[in-house]
Amino acid sequence: MKLRSPVNDQAEITLPKQVSDLQKQFTGTVCSSRGDEYNIENNIVDLITQQKEFTLAQSTNHWTLTATLYEDLWRKRSLSLLTGEPFPIEKEKELLIDWVNPKPDGLYLDVGCSTALYARALKKASPKSTIAAIDFSKQMLTEARLKAEADQTDLYLIKADAREMPFFGKTFDGVVMGGTLNELSDELKVLFECKRVLKEGGVMFVMHLIKSEYWYARLMQDSAEWGGLQFWTVDESNKLFERADFTIEEQFTKGIVCFTKLSA
Ligand SMILES: C[S@@+](CC[C@H](N)C(=O)[O-])C[C@H]1O[C@@H](n2cnc3c(N)ncnc32)[C@H](O)[C@@H]1O
Numbered sequence: 001m002k003l004r005s006p007v008n009d010q011a012e013i014t015l016p017k018q019v020s021d022l023q024k025q026f027t028g029t030v031c032s033s034r035g036d037e038y039n040i041e042n043n044i045v046d047l048i049t050q051q052k053e054f055t056l057a058q059s060t061n062h063w064t065l066t067a068t069l070y071e072d073l074w075r076k077r078s079l080s081l082l083t084g085e086p087f088p089i090e091k092e093k094e095l096l097i098d099w100v101n102p103k104p105d106g107l108y109l110d111v112g113c114s115t116a117l118y119a120r121a122l123k124k125a126s127p128k129s130t131i132a133a134i135d136f137s138k139q140m141l142t143e144a145r146l147k148a149e150a151d152q153t154d155l156y157l158i159k160a161d162a163r164e165m166p167f168f169g170k171t172f173d174g175v176v177m178g179g180t181l182n183e184l185s186d187e188l189k190v191l192f193e194c195k196r197v198l199k200e201g202g203v204m205f206v207m208h209l210i211k212s213e214y215w216y217a218r219l220m221q222d223s224a225e226w227g228g229l230q231f232w233t234v235d236e237s238n239k240l241f242e243r244a245d246f247t248i249e250e251q252f253t254k255g256i257v258c259f260t261k262l263s264a
Contacts, residue, residue: 048136171199
């Protein structure tokens, strides 16, 4: 897999395929074509050269406890709680696979992957595809590695900032982003990056939370905004997608959960 150096956007980094084989531990360094070097520890490639400040919400994702409990305790139940009706994780994965339709030779990216739920689902649906997953939390990537190893799923796990993605333009056939939009500090910059790394006609799957219509739920969202989360109406988030030059192909909302299929 080819990456773009985070310090020199002309320089290429080639990741050996073994890095994605999570059944075998890989620790070492990789070097860009201009000589800058990066660590790979237990298959996680670290491309963060300068850590930016985190919001409170982002900081909690750097706690080992959050990373350990996130998927099993929260994520698997979250859509049923947020939509107000039974919404099993399998239904979300079905929609993901239906809209992204991963090809055997395709290259896909999970942005702000946390424990790489979407990345694992894509790889399971299309075992010959290549999947990269990025997050700036080492703790989340460590948990993603454990879960992918248990599922016998090969993934490239990369510690990187979604505001400056370490990929060349038009690399991916699809980009997926589950719940991350609400947590970003610079959502438009990240959407521009998603558009840049997608091939022409590539697809982007976004699941995000919208502003509630109910005053009591709005009160909770307002206090979460204080911690760094953001919520938009559907129209407001659609404007963001359009500003990043995406076309909205499909969309539906249930409760405060919005699923959108975008094309580049
Ligand atoms: C709500 S969680 C996403 C969950 C995951 N996509 C899922 O579907 O279960 C948001 C994740 O985005 C990561 N994140 C937030 N801002 C980021 C950024 N600028 N670059 C990389 N990761 C980021 C956080 O560390 C966190 O793990």
